[in-house]
Amino acid sequence: MSTITALRTSDIRFPTSTMLDGSDAMNPDPDYSAAYVRVITDSDDGLEGHGFVFTIGRGNDVEVAAIRALEGHLAGRDVEDLLADMGGTWRELVYDSQLRWLGPEKGVMHMAIGAVVNALWDLKAKRAGLPLWALLSAMTPEEIVALVDFRYLSDALTPDDALSILRSAQNGRDGRRAELLASGFPAYTTTPGWLGYDDAKLDRLCREAVADGFEQVKLKVGANRADDVRRLGIARAAIGPRISLAVDANQRWEVAEAIDWIADLAPFDLAWVEEPTNPDDILAHAAIARGIAPIPVATGEHGANRVMFKQFLQADALRVLQIDATRVAGVNENIAILLLAAKFGVRVCPHAGGVGLCEVVQHLSMFDFVAVSGSIDGRMIEYVDHLHEHFVTPVDVHDGRYWPPTAPGSGAEMRTESIASYTWHARTGDAGR
Amino acid sequence: MSTITALRTSDIRFPTSTMLDGSDAMNPDPDYSAAYVRVITDSDDGLEGHGFVFTIGRGNDVEVAAIRALEGHLAGRDVEDLLADMGGTWRELVYDSQLRWLGPEKGVMHMAIGAVVNALWDLKAKRAGLPLWALLSAMTPEEIVALVDFRYLSDALTPDDALSILRSAQNGRDGRRAELLASGFPAYTTTPGWLGYDDAKLDRLCREAVADGFEQVKLKVGANRADDVRRLGIARAAIGPRISLAVDANQRWEVAEAIDWIADLAPFDLAWVEEPTNPDDILAHAAIARGIAPIPVATGEHGANRVMFKQFLQADALRVLQIDATRVAGVNENIAILLLAAKFGVRVCPHAGGVGLCEVVQHLSMFDFVAVSGSIDGRMIEYVDHLHEHFVTPVDVHDGRYWPPTAPGSGAEMRTESIASYTWHARTGDAGR
Numbered sequence: 001m002s003t004i005t006a007l008r009t010s011d012i013r014f015p016t017s018t019m020l021d022g023s024d025a026m027n028p029d030p031d032y033s034a035a036y037v038r039v040i041t042d043s044d045d046g047l048e049g050h051g052f053v054f055t056i057g058r059g060n061d062v063e064v065a066a067i068r069a070l071e072g073h074l075a076g077r078d079v080e081d082l083l084a085d086m087g088g089t090w091r092e093l094v095y096d097s098q099l100r101w102l103g104p105e106k107g108v109m110h111m112a113i114g115a116v117v118n119a120l121w122d123l124k125a126k127r128a129g130l131p132l133w134a135l136l137s138a139m140t141p142e143e144i145v146a147l148v149d150f151r152y153l154s155d156a157l158t159p160d161d162a163l164s165i166l167r168s169a170q171n172g173r174d175g176r177r178a179e180l181l182a183s184g185f186p187a188y189t190t191t192p193g194w195l196g197y198d199d200a201k202l203d204r205l206c207r208e209a210v211a212d213g214f215e216q217v218k219l220k221v222g223a224n225r226a227d228d229v230r231r232l233g234i235a236r237a238a239i240g241p242r243i244s245l246a247v248d249a250n251q252r253w254e255v256a257e258a259i260d261w262i263a264d265l266a267p268f269d270l271a272w273v274e275e276p277t278n279p280d281d282i283l284a285h286a287a288i289a290r291g292i293a294p295i296p297v298a299t300g301e302h303g304a305n306r307v308m309f310k311q312f313l314q315a316d317a318l319r320v321l322q323i324d325a326t327r328v329a330g331v332n333e334n335i336a337i338l339l340l341a342a343k344f345g346v347r348v349c350p351h352a353g354g355v356g357l358c359e360v361v362q363h364l365s366m367f368d369f370v371a372v373s374g375s376i377d378g379r380m381i382e383y384v385d386h387l388h389e390h391f392v393t394p395v396d397v398h399d400g401r402y403w404p405p406t407a408p409g410s411g412a413e414m415r416t417e418s419i420a421s422y423t424w425h426a427r428t429g430d431a432g433r
Numbered sequence: 434m435s436t437i438t439a440l441r442t443s444d445i446r447f448p449t450s451t452m453l454d455g456s457d458a459m460n461p462d463p464d465y466s467a468a469y470v471r472v473i474t475d476s477d478d479g480l481e482g483h484g485f486v487f488t489i490g491r492g493n494d495v496e497v498a499a500i501r502a503l504e505g506h507l508a509g510r511d512v513e514d515l516l517a518d519m520g521g522t523w524r525e526l527v528y529d530s531q532l533r534w535l536g537p538e539k540g541v542m543h544m545a546i547g548a549v550v551n552a553l554w555d556l557k558a559k560r561a562g563l564p565l566w567a568l569l570s571a572m573t574p575e576e577i578v579a580l581v582d583f584r585y586l587s588d589a590l591t592p593d594d595a596l597s598i599l600r601s602a603q604n605g606r607d608g609r610r611a612e613l614l615a616s617g618f619p620a621y622t623t624t625p626g627w628l629g630y631d632d633a634k635l636d637r638l639c640r641e642a643v644a645d646g647f648e649q650v651k652l653k654v655g656a657n658r659a660d661d662v663r664r665l666g667i668a669r670a671a672i673g674p675r676i677s678l679a680v681d682a683n684q685r686w687e688v689a690e691a692i693d694w695i696a697d698l699a700p701f702d703l704a705w706v707e708e709p710t711n712p713d714d715i716l717a718h719a720a721i722a723r724g725i726a727p728i729p730v731a732t733g734e735h736g737a738n739r740v741m742f743k744q745f746l747q748a749d750a751l752r753v754l755q756i757d758a759t760r761v762a763g764v765n766e767n768i769a770i771l772l773l774a775a776k777f778g779v780r781v782c783p784h785a786g787g788v789g790l791c792e793v794v795q796h797l798s799m800f801d802f803v804a805v806s807g808s809i810d811g812r813m814i815e816y817v818d819h820l821h822e823h824f825v826t827p828v829d830v831h832d833g834r835y836w837p838p839t840a841p842g843s844g845a846e847m848r849t850e851s852i853a854s855y856t857w858h859a860r861t862g863d864a865g866r
Binding site: 098 | 687
């Protein structure tokens, strides 16, 4: 038996706002940050579980405080018990009635639970000696269903539905695992498209993206319509007609405005329109989806929980579902969302970038391919090429593909030196060195 | 000119779980708490603005940390400037792009903004020498519209719509103000109906409620169907056929379960069914509303923001809209919600109870009556008779009515001795004395 002795937290902030990396129509000056947690045990194996919430600067300290509020649930607990019943562990954390009041199941407190749940999954995968995607892909349908809380989902997805989806995908798991190892998982890149980049940099980065093997490029739009038209022209000319071109409005528009604005962008042959309006607005997304068809609507990086995703699917308000590794309550809730997407026949193309999101979310897409949807058609994971050097097992992306991690764990572990160097000093307001 | 010098915060917790006051199907043991903030200025007037977020215990420290994260926006700022343009002040706080990432516009961070916005309104009302309801009710339609952010609302409510609603209500403001002062605003009581109370106490408290002049009583349901039927029978017998009887499931049910369960309760002539399922689930509420018609669905105390309320109204998912004083981003956002309700012709019956919620939310209903909906038909404010003694200007509820406050301010100010006595000591975990 071994016991959790502590949750150790760090407030890590990278001063990215000085570079305009990550600038978009709603987030002009993000400082990519992580409210970071290590689950420490007294086991002889010396293994720790690492997890984090991605934020964009101010308020990262609030997120750290929320993680700290969960220590009382875990300190002194038997590690094997918690890891053996991750469904039960998830429910215990999410249904703490006092903490739940602070959401419920949304925002700072829910994301904190996600960080802790993901850290426990990291520990579980390390103990198993497997990368998280392989650990999940080796579980039986019954074990996977036991991870999911079906409360508030049963009008769209029952445990029997989920079992049926997972059992169908059992045939062919080995073949898809081999295919994944041989060919990787498709990536697309957002690196060229930040609003803060000038035209020459946009053109250059688009050409580099194609040379690097990416088959889709995404541009930020929504601040100025004439600029969008000009920038899309530059991008389309640079990438040619064969490469897909998606746009991301980062919640900038009203319903009528979105439909009208997108009409001006449609001639550039858009692969999808991402976050056209407020991420809570299911009905508005559905109206926009009808108004811009056949161009698909994509959203999800700010989807607060599985109940919101369920409704987006029920209302036909998205055709590309973008899970995020640290917005919902961790791996368990994302598995629920993957199952919902499979039930509705919608493809999942994760949000990534930020700091560490690529490292973690790739495991979920690879698990989805091997054991849930069983499909790679139209699926791809976002890729942005910064801050990977701070992780112990950075992503391996080349030839336009994510290559499956082989190291044990979830990918969340940051290098000790990076944690030390970029820990935020509240007194000076200095975001890292 | 005067300047904000500090936000002073307190983590206040009342050990209510020991009494089972406030126990319901989802919240068995709440410790009613307040993440409390005082806006301090260097003005000679000595006035402070007070506000808070109501929570139910654990995590109140996280909420306090979120309020503290807003100090940088306000410390050193000119008070008159901030108070003269409360619409601009609201937008500055809500659209801090880095902090917005932590919601967006939901959960811990959004509620913290609500506390600070409400504290500024408290200060503004004190400076004007008016109770908040009277201050708001004296503003012109144009001034009120300037308080509201219409972003993401325009598919349901435009500034012109709002102006038209407010101008219609200008006629008769004086008469309604006089009516309010003469007759008060209807209240209903939840005091008898907590799940933790035994049958004898339920019966006794129901009879007392009628004797006290209340025309509606509300019972918690959803934990056990046979218990609900028995308890509703006791309550209906105690109050007689003339008094309204509402039920509150506190998010306990799935869609089909709700419809089925409510069929067993319907013979008791239900005034409304409150929070039948997850508060984010617009489509489920709409399905339940269709399934239990003509019994109305009531919800809103966990409505995260105006965009969620907009959709509940668009989807016909509620017929009784329950605003909460501290769940959304303060007075401004609640005014947006009152205007949405008026546009859709839906009555507003605020959630209250907890600690201080009655004191604050009454101002919004009184303003709604005088200057927005212009109607009191079917409107009533929840009332629970505990913890009022901790406030400087506790509510005056008698003869089944809220009587309009006359003291300047928003009602949020807690007595200094109460703050001192119930400040939580993290080290001992002692919730108050």
